Amino acid sequence: MRSSMPQSPPLPLACGGFESLAGCAALVLLAPLLLSEYQVYALAVTFAYAIAALGTGIAYSSLGILALGQSGFMAIGAFASILLLEAKVPFIAVLPLCLLLGLACGAAFGLLASRLTQFPLAVVGFAFAFLLMDLGTGGLLKRLTGGEAGRTAPVGTLFAADVSQGLPMYYLGAIALVLCLLLALLAQRSSFGRALLSIKRDEMLAASCGVHVSGCKTALLALATAFATLGGALVAQFTNFASPGQFGPGLTVSLLAMALVGGSRFLLGPLVGTLILDTLPYLVKMRADDRQVLVGVVLLAVLVLAPDGLLAWLQSGWRALARRLPRPAAKHEERTP
Template sequence: MFPVKELKRSALTSLWFAFLTFPIMVVKVDPIERVVSWRWDNMFFIAFGSFVFSILAKVFIIQKERRASKKKQKTISEPLVQRIVREPRFLYPLALACFIFGISFPFLFSTYQTNIMTTALMYVVLGLGLNIVVGVAGLLDLGYVAFYAVGAYSYALLNYNFDMGFWTVLPIGGLLAALLGIILGFPVLRLRGDYLAIVTLGFGEIIRLVLENWNDFSQGPSGIANIPRPSFFGMDMTFAGGITYIYYIILVLVVLTIFVVNRLQNSRLGRAWLALREDEIACEAMGIDKTKTKLIAFSLGAFWAGFVGVIFAAKTTFVNPASFTFLESAIILSIVVLGGMGSIIGVVIGALILILLPEYLRALSEYRMLAFGAILVVMMVFKPGGIISNVRRNYKFKGLSVVEGKNNE
């Protein structure tokens, strides 16, 4: 069943791997004892492991090709998930069930679980925000975490210096981040693709380094502590109560974000973003103001990050620059890519998977980055559009009038 030729190839691959990793995995020099230890057993594990992996990958690829050729013979059938997303009679009850589950979550599970879920939901909003920029408008932004940091620090600093409350700062944080998005956007948005990615990456690092080094302003690496949790009409809350409260705030924000992003995607503006992603020159020739449209996408994405930043500061009651490294940007970007660029449900699922999995697989936490890489590579090979790729809106016409315009999500 499995061709011998492939077995040979896998064997060669594993030998090559064993050879490549020889210097780091086998040879170990102990400079104090002045001895060299040879760990030959490692070599065996690597050879065996890569052999098994390469065979598995090949099996998957063969199966995928078979499925693809079968599909060509039949009519192309939509995948199940896509169909659920398209049909309102499946989608609405499902959304309602999710919402009810979301509301009852703190009563069903422990405070610890609620806390983890809060984090996951924060990443849902971050993912949806970045989705506007990367997924819909096609601007690869690797410095998204900078806007998150701006939100978090605006709550921390405004509270520390001027004693402003959570609810006052929440919109201010969002607006400040959006403003920064516009300021950054002006010089940067003439760039495209890789160049834009590099500049935004640099920008993200600049913000972090400023926060780290400007001691008078942000208290440097030691950060700002004792940030108050949000108040509920001036009532004092227990520790657990506070966590549940923040959970509900973020839950409402998630619902709000999904609503707003969905409406934006199905609007004149959303279409312009999509067109911009597909072909900039054609876009301009069709009368779309490139700069304006890009700036709106950039600042709207930043706005959500600022929102979540404020909530982050309130949740952890402590901020320091270490929370806003490039790794955060990478995680949020992975959420968008893994979930499916431009797809709201995809991003929600992607965020829950990427944030909840490591939490429940604590034992593997050291291999998190490795797992990220592996998951993304596998995704790109087998499902390049993400878990749920974006479904185009369907229009139906009878005569000249619009009968029905189904939303994609």
């Protein structure tokens, strides 16, 4: 006689599979039907920051890398998009070019930092973001960035639609976010993702089995950086403006907080964290200083009460509830002689 014990169902939209991605895409596409114009704008900007936070999240969840240079790479993407549009490059080519620029910058940064351990790498990334902001504010890059006054982004058009206003802006950000989520999911389930998992478990054993450890780390940083430059380009386009101070080191901390609060190992974790730490304060018109305080308080609370993020906490609660629910009677199998 054998009895089968049903397992607890996973939390919907939290497991990081194709079902989660499809559900997220459906919610995103239907959201404008229920929201005001102001809320649609806030969500579009949220998608841009969530893309950058996704890069931070995959670097941390894959190998424990604190990518603290993300705000600097967002600045590169923002000002690169402005310069490309001023050079009359079609907008349809601007975002792919910014993505490729991010891959190149991330690969170069990864090669330089491939010999560093996690903590020195985090320090180097944070110093890079601070240096880039300083150079853009009053240093060698002031002519490109406009200094403290910043630069106005030219209006981009895609299929005769102004992508800096209304529904075109919203759907551009939504499509970009879904594509980045799909790319992250495919990378996770590929041989590259399996190599990262083996490195995370035992780096020396992975190297002895033929895994190119430094190459995998460089590729991971390149992917995270590409998401940051793409997010920066979208922010500049959606807000029609970019300044060096907008992408300071404080933004790097906020991006890390967004990934950790939502749950960096979940597909939708960075998006959830961005909604809580960026969109909600913006909708209630909270002051910038108060937002920074909120980021610190929420991050501290989550790290203490839910170290793996809110989605992990919700998933454990969901499974605990499922175990308490009545289960169907176990099926019995009678053996015949």
